[in-house]
Amino acid sequence: MPDAHGVRLEVRGAAWRAGGRDIVRDIDLVCEPGTVTGLLGPNGSGKTTLINLVAGQTRPAAGDVLLDGRDLHALPPRERARLVGLVEQQAATTLDLTVRQVVELGRIPHRTGRLAVFDTPPGEREAVDEALRFADVAELADRSWQTLSGGERQRTQLARAVAQRPAVLLLDEPTNHLDLGHQLDFLDRVRGLGLTTVAALHDLELAAAYCDRLAVLDAGRLVAAGPVHEVLTSALIADVYGVDATVEPHPVHDRPHVRWNGPRRQVRV
Numbered sequence: 001m002p003d004a005h006g007v008r009l010e011v012r013g014a015a016w017r018a019g020g021r022d023i024v025r026d027i028d029l030v031c032e033p034g035t036v037t038g039l040l041g042p043n044g045s046g047k048t049t050l051i052n053l054v055a056g057q058t059r060p061a062a063g064d065v066l067l068d069g070r071d072l073h074a075l076p077p078r079e080r081a082r083l084v085g086l087v088e089q090q091a092a093t094t095l096d097l098t099v100r101q102v103v104e105l106g107r108i109p110h111r112t113g114r115l116a117v118f119d120t121p122p123g124e125r126e127a128v129d130e131a132l133r134f135a136d137v138a139e140l141a142d143r144s145w146q147t148l149s150g151g152e153r154q155r156t157q158l159a160r161a162v163a164q165r166p167a168v169l170l171l172d173e174p175t176n177h178l179d180l181g182h183q184l185d186f187l188d189r190v191r192g193l194g195l196t197t198v199a200a201l202h203d204l205e206l207a208a209a210y211c212d213r214l215a216v217l218d219a220g221r222l223v224a225a226g227p228v229h230e231v232l233t234s235a236l237i238a239d240v241y242g243v244d245a246t247v248e249p250h251p252v253h254d255r256p257h258v259r260w261n262g263p264r265r266q267v268r269v
């Protein structure tokens, strides 16, 4: 598995525009090395947009993304691809690849010379095998990607990102196809990687249980960021999600536990 070698990620005044409007703007966010940051916010609030900016997939219209002080968007593409691993919300491909071949794609940024895409060099097979085991997809290695279930695809994409051995791991709603057991297992394993991780999550319970810090987007603006217990309050849930909820310490793990009572507008006071 990758050593704990996360870098410091800093987003400074970042903005991105499309369709004549600001999709995100004035985003200032610091993620210390090896920490897990949960990115929260309602549908359309800009989580995927911010993740794509940090992944180097899109360029900010304003501001910077810095990795250990270096401008991510100024790095050579291959170096950027080595440093940042991305598990997208819905990874689609029409190619008929096996699970092993999908995971091998994670090694491409590390290759030098004129090796064919699936011509795995000696020594690299180990990284791929480790990643397959890590994400619990080793038994699926020879299966066609096209035949996988949603959860199996998500775990395969995690294996690809782990095989890449990045310094920053970006996860866009990584647990949305996973059953409860695999959700807990997935986030537990991700924490164990020790990478600087940003995960867009809709499940507030999971975010509270597995993240060190939370960052909350609302209509493209960062409205809160900080340690989980400071950010995840009933006032924030009411403001951002329009939901009446009670937040109290979880009886087992002492992290915030969210109990929703209903949409805010229907709650009588």
Ligand SMILES: Nc1ncnc2c1ncn2[C@@H]1O[C@H](COP(=O)(O)OP(=O)(O)OP(=O)(O)O)[C@@H](O)[C@H]1O
Pocket: 018, 019, 023, 041, 042, 043, 044, 045, 046, 047, 048, 049, 050
């Ligand atoms: N290329 C684009 N052109 C126009 N609008 C866009 C474009 N990309 C994203 N948007 C809009 O920007 C907003 C933010 O989208 P984004 O996918 O970042 O939200 P999100 O917080 O990830 O949402 P969800 O929780 O639904 O996945 C949405 O209103 C979306 O429709």
